[in-house]
Amino acid sequence: MARWQGEPFAVEQLAALGGFEERNRGRKERGAPKYKESYLKIGLDPINVNKVAEAEETNEISYDDERVEDPKPGMEFATDKELLAYYKRYAKQQDFGVITQRMKRDAFGKPKYVKIGCACGGKYHPSHSNISKSRPTIKTDCKAKLNAHLDRNGVWVLTTAENTHNHSTVSPQKSKFFRIHKCLDEYSKRMFDLNDRTGIRMNKNFGALVVDAGGFENLEFQEKDCRNYIDKARHLRLGKGGGEALSDYFKRMRKMNDGFISVIDVDDELRLRNVFWADALSRAEYECFGDVITFDTTYLTNRYGMPFAPFVGVNHHGQSILLGAGLISSENTSTFVWLFQAWLECMNGQAPKAIITDQDRTMKSAIAMVFPETRHRYCLWHIMRKLPEKLGSHSQFNAGLKTDIQTTLYDSHTCEEFDAKWGELIQKYDLGDNTWLEGLYTERSFWVPAYLKDVFWAGTSTTQRSESMNAFFDGYVHSGTTLKKFVDQFDNALRKKVEVETIADFNSYNQTIPCVTPFLFEKQFQAVYTNAKFKEIQGEKIYVLPERYILDRWRKDLKRRYTLVKSSYDDLRDNADTRRKIFDDEQVGVGEVPTPQVGANVEDVVVGTQYSTVTQQAPWGNDENL
Known part of the structure; x- marks a missing residue:
């Protein structure tokens, strides 16, 4: 959820960044001690209220030790959530996994039909033709399933129930590894969140939880699930005074010029995830120098732990200029899509003609979605810097291989010439099985100069523009900077x-x-x-x-x-x-x-x-x- 600063909502609600709300909750079922949790509350939105209510309603559904009866046609349930909860309990009892195979909705988006089946249902369809790279699968085309529809009285009724499986089920100790049965309780989520804020590594975080639970067998999730939760739920850690400083900065900027724009993004629990801002000068400079931009999040993040994401251009002196900036909580596709969309709207919907980034798959996906007409280029410097790491073990790396790669790259004037020289290079040094080089060649249109000569790049082919902009903060930011x-x-x-x-x-x-x-x-x-x-x-x-x-x-x-x-x-x-x-x-x-x-x-x-x-x-x- 994002809000544009400048609306009445934004000014008052962003002020809440200066104060942290304390919540004191305990883990009643296990008698755990109470503790405090601090998080950023941006403000209530009607949509968010509904989402929070739904989440709380889902969390209230408990599982007891009573035996669950087999599903049969005619069984009724008050809601689709109750139906799913019932079948999950039944599946855990019978030691198999569950997936929602199909769902139909009415014109208003409300579910009216659902098909829930065994996780082994369906057939495996490989995503590529190379069978040697096929991934493991649990699919056996199992027919165990149930169908239900919403009747005119608003009640969910089972119409079909098939309880026979075409495969053996796992032991009760192993059924917890099915995705549907992996469940992080609220106590564990809050503990992971708090420890992540304090910088405790996940292996120690998870290890403490294992000891507290009395062993791995007493946990319904794995360390990988905890890492996925943190990656998904992580929000922007502002630290003491950070929210108030950010709020004051935005207010001061809006007071000084009407063209200042800021956008905030919060999660379903109303905690701050991402922030973007650009002043009137940056927006005006973009009209003159918005043809080529670089985007790089690595410099301040890697060096100082500051998740700074600048949009950088080049002015008429060849100097780096700031065309907008963001603070982000994670580097995934959804975050970059949000940030790029906020920046694009700030720049009146005018996308750049070209953009340079490092070789990041999440950025590549986000750019393709938000800037479909923009020419995307990988930072050549980042790629060449990986040569010793990827090819340094080759016996001829310093005896001709490195030089030949550079010659092939920089001395090829046409695409055909590069392709021919690259083929000769691979054959000469017997590199046909090198997956890294194979991947680079597949994406050659993103980084090879011969493939990029038809586009204006303002005299740069790397993200060092962004790094030079970030370097301006070296005298003002250090490892302990809040x-x-x-x-x-x-x-x-x-x-x-x-x-x-x-x-x-x-x-x-x-x-x-x-x-x-x-x-x-x-x-x-x-x-x-x-x-x-x-x-x-x-x-x-x-x-x-x-x-x-x-x-x-x-x-x-x-x-x-x-x-x-x-x-x-x-x-x-x-x-x-x-x-x-x-x-x-x-x-x-x-x-x-x-x-x-x-x-x-x-x-x-x-x-x-x-x-x-x-x-x-x-x-x-x-x-x-x-």
């Missing part, structure tokens, strides 16, 4: 970033790098490109260049709309503009709009029209090819 401290230092880190860009703007407007050749094209670049990009051009051996190759995104003579957008860093920009004005007053003619050449077509270049209109005369002829 979220409260991180939020407090967030502005300070970005203020420095804005100052660096402002200085680069100043230098590009008011300083000129001398040309090193007599060619006219170099003077063209000198006049319009920022100093950083002009230095790159000087390093290339180019003699003639059509004007259509002069890209607007690198130009210094365009007034960009985002520089006029009010943000939390206006004090810095105002000071920089003042310094620039003083310098311009002293240096007549320096930094002014270039004068069009005689006889050239003079046209207005409009940069950004959503919030304001800024015009600039094009310096050379018709600008449609620039």
Whole structure:
């Protein structure tokens, strides 16, 4: 569940982040001592109230030791949950597993028919043709099942009951391993949650529970189930003062500029899971530099334990810029889908043309769902860094293999050339059985330069843009930094970033790098490109260049709309503009709009029209090819 900050709901409910609600519950059935549980409560939503009520209703269904009678047609149940609970008890008694094989709903989404059967029912259908990689299966096409429908009186009635199995059942001690019988009680869930917050590892966490239960045989779940629960239920750990700091930060940002947007995501228990925010400056910069972005969650997370997820772009100086940020509780597909959707809506539904991430399957799935038209590229640096780990044991790794891989990758100019060289490489070093290389080749369109030449990447092929943005926090974040401290230092880190860009703007407007050749094209670049990009051009051996190759995104003579957008860093920009004005007053003619050449077509270049209109005369002829 997500809420957009800016609605009346958001301002009041986000304030609840500053206070933690205490719950004191005990495990009555086992006489366990009471303890406290702290969690974030964001606010009640009618949908969530219903979900919580349903969860509590389900948890209240208890299992006793009374023998359960065999199912037969005509049996009635008040609800479908009661029906499922009955059949689960019966299945556990008879030592088999249960699955819901089919369910029909009416026009309002309410269940009206259900088919519940043995977990061994149905036939196994392999997902791929390679039988050597087939997974184990319990399917035997067992016909044991029951059918039930909701009658006109609102009662569930069994219409069919088949109790004969075509397979032997397991022992009572092993029936607990069926998925349907694995059940984490509320006491265990709360204990896992609390211990996970304090950093206790799962193996120790689970080991303590085994001792408390008197042995593995007394538990109805395995350690894997506990890990799955933590991965699913984990929410954003804000720490002491973190919620209040986050709330204060959002309030301050909204007060300073109307374009600030934040989104919060809570779970069914109303605990904070994920947060996303972007200010007006980031949204305006995206209009100019949203063609290519990088997304990387590893830097601060791995280094400092801070689950920071930035969207990073590249400005006209080649510098990294922040285009939105999130704090996430886990790195799974659903989390990334939520974050990408929040960011996309913040950017008015305009998806980037290209995105660079590390080689993460969950990110890949989320990008395909949220940005179906965006070209996705894996970070080449991350892949090449794995070479020693994956191939270092090969006898010829340092005797030609590593060099040949690099040559095949960087010296192939077409897809066909790469495919041919790759085949020769695999054959030469007998790597046909290497599954890692096989997987890389299957996904070659995501990382091989020859397959990505048709897309503009703003001069980068790695997520080091994101890492360079994250590196700005190195002086403000350390291993003991709380979220409260991180939020407090967030502005300070970005203020420095804005100052660096402002200085680069100043230098590009008011300083000129001398040309090193007599060619006219170099003077063209000198006049319009920022100093950083002009230095790159000087390093290339180019003699003639059509004007259509002069890209607007690198130009210094365009007034960009985002520089006029009010943000939390206006004090810095105002000071920089003042310094620039003083310098311009002293240096007549320096930094002014270039004068069009005689006889050239003079046209207005409009940069950004959503919030304001800024015009600039094009310096050379018709600008449609620039």
